[in-house]
Amino acid sequence: MGLPQAGNLGVTKSGPGDAPLTPPPAPPTEAATETCGCGCGHSHGDVAGRGDFTPVEISVTGWEPLGENGKVEPARKLALEATPVIRPRRLRRSAAMRRLVAETRWSPEQLVLPVFVRDGISSPVEIPSMPGQFQHTPESLAELGKRCVDAGVGAMIVFGVPRDEDKDFTGSAAWDAAGIQNRGISALAEAVGDELVVMSDTCLDETTSHGHCGPLRDDGSVDNDWAVSCYAATAVSQARAGATVVAPSGMMDGQVRAIRMALDDSGFEDVAIMAYSAKYASGLFGPFRDAVGSSLVGDRRTYQQDPANRREGMRETLLDLDEGADIVMVKPASLYLDVLADVAAESPVPVAAYQVSGEYAMIEAAAANGWIDRARVIDESLTSIVRAGADLVLTYYALEAAEGLA
Numbered sequence: 001m002g003l004p005q006a007g008n009l010g011v012t013k014s015g016p017g018d019a020p021l022t023p024p025p026a027p028p029t030e031a032a033t034e035t036c037g038c039g040c041g042h043s044h045g046d047v048a049g050r051g052d053f054t055p056v057e058i059s060v061t062g063w064e065p066l067g068e069n070g071k072v073e074p075a076r077k078l079a080l081e082a083t084p085v086i087r088p089r090r091l092r093r094s095a096a097m098r099r100l101v102a103e104t105r106w107s108p109e110q111l112v113l114p115v116f117v118r119d120g121i122s123s124p125v126e127i128p129s130m131p132g133q134f135q136h137t138p139e140s141l142a143e144l145g146k147r148c149v150d151a152g153v154g155a156m157i158v159f160g161v162p163r164d165e166d167k168d169f170t171g172s173a174a175w176d177a178a179g180i181q182n183r184g185i186s187a188l189a190e191a192v193g194d195e196l197v198v199m200s201d202t203c204l205d206e207t208t209s210h211g212h213c214g215p216l217r218d219d220g221s222v223d224n225d226w227a228v229s230c231y232a233a234t235a236v237s238q239a240r241a242g243a244t245v246v247a248p249s250g251m252m253d254g255q256v257r258a259i260r261m262a263l264d265d266s267g268f269e270d271v272a273i274m275a276y277s278a279k280y281a282s283g284l285f286g287p288f289r290d291a292v293g294s295s296l297v298g299d300r301r302t303y304q305q306d307p308a309n310r311r312e313g314m315r316e317t318l319l320d321l322d323e324g325a326d327i328v329m330v331k332p333a334s335l336y337l338d339v340l341a342d343v344a345a346e347s348p349v350p351v352a353a354y355q356v357s358g359e360y361a362m363i364e365a366a367a368a369n370g371w372i373d374r375a376r377v378i379d380e381s382l383t384s385i386v387r388a389g390a391d392l393v394l395t396y397y398a399l400e401a402a403e404g405l406a
C-alpha cells in the first residue's frame with residue numbers, strides 16, 4: 001500500500017471477504033510534521049483537519065497568509081501545488097489584448113470580388129438567390145471597379161452572362177472579342193488601370209447551349225481535349241481584353257499547360273494563371289448558376305472532383321503546379337478547409353480559396369431570418385478561410401468587407 005496522495009480518499013480495500021473497510025492510519029510524513037515556510041506556525045498536515053491531504057513543500061515566503069487564521073485552504077493549496085498554473089485566459093481578457101495577440105487577420109488587399117457582366121441589359125439586375133449581388137452592364141461594372149479601388153480590394157474576377165441566342169455548342173462567345181465577358185473585362189481594366197488586378201474566369205459553361213464546361217462527345221460526356229483548346233483561345237482573348245490573370249475553372253485535364261503555351265505563343269508571357277485546382281462538384285454552386293443563367297441539366301461530376309476525396313485535391317494541385325500555375329485555388333472554401341490546409345502546407349505558390357455563391361447565400365438567408373449575427377459570421381468565415389491557409393480569398397463579401405462590416 002502506497003502513501004496516500006492528495007486526491008486519494010485514503011480508504012483502501014484490502015481484498016475480497018475482508019470486512020469492514022477501514023481508513024488506514026494517516027502516516028506521518030515529513031511535510032506533515034514540519035512547520036510551513038510562511039511563518040504562520042501551523043502544520044500543513046493538519047490543513048482543514050483532513051488526514052487524507054498530503055501537502056507538498058512550497059515556499060510562500062513573502063506571501064500574505066492565505067485563508068482564515070493564515071491557513072491554506074485545501075482548494076487554494078492544491079492550486080499552488082500545480083505550479084505554475086497555465087492560464088491561457090490571460091490573453092483573452094480584453095478586446096485590446098485579443099486584438100494584440102490574434103494569430104490570423106484578413107485584409108482588403110487579399111480579397112477578390114467575383115462580378116457578373118450581362119449582355120442585353122441597360123441597368124444592373126439583382127440576383128435573387130444572392131441578395132446584394134448584381135448582374136452588371138459594362139458601365140456599371142466599371143463604376144463598381146472604382147469603388148473597389150477606393151476600398152482597397154485586391155482584385156476582381158469577371159464572369160460573363162451572354163444572351164441565350166449567343167450560346168452555342170462549343171461556347172464560342174467566350175473567345176469572341178465582342179463577347180460580353182471580354183467587353184466587361186475591357187471596361188473594367190480601363191476603369192481601374194493597375195490599381196487593382198483584373199482577373200477573368202476562363203471557362204465555357206456560361207456560353208455553351210448545354211451548360212457544360214466544354215463541347216460534348218456523342219455519348220454526352222465533355223470532350224476534354226476539345227474543351228482545352230477552346231480554353232486556350234478564350235484565355236488569349238481575355239488577355240487581349242485586358243485581364244492580367246486568367247483563371248481556368250473547367251477541371252479539364254491539361255488545361256493549365258495548354259493555356260500557358262497559348263498565352264506564351266501570343267506574346268502574353270506576363271499574364272498569370274490562377275488555376276482552380278481542387279474544385280469539387282459541390283451543391284453550393286446553385287446560386288451562381290442562377291447568376292449566370294446557366295443552361296445546365298444534370299451535374300458536373302465527371303469533371304469536377306468528388307467531395308469525398310481529400311488526397312485527390314492535392315494531386316490536382318500538384319498537376320497544376322507542374323503545368324505552370326502561378327496561383328492555385330481550392331473551391332468551395334468553408335466545407336473544404338482540410339483540403340485548403342493540405343494545399344497551403346505544400347504549395348510553393350500563393351493559395352486562393354473561393355467562398356462560393358452557396359456559402360454566401362447560406363449566410364445571407366440565415367441572417368435575413370435573424371438567426372445569426374451577419375457581420376460576425378462574415379468576419380468569422382473570412383478569418384477561418386485565412387486561418388486554414390488561404391493567401392487570397394475570392395468572396396462576394398470582398399467590397400463590403402473592405403469598406404467595413406457594419
Ligand SMILES: NCc1[nH]cc(CCC(=O)O)c1CC(=O)O
Nearest residue numbers: 203205249284285288356357358
Ligand atoms: N465557370 C465555372 C464556375 N466558376 C465559378 C463557379 C461557381 C462560383 C460560385 O458558386 O460562386 C462556377 C460554376 C460551376 O462550376 O458550376
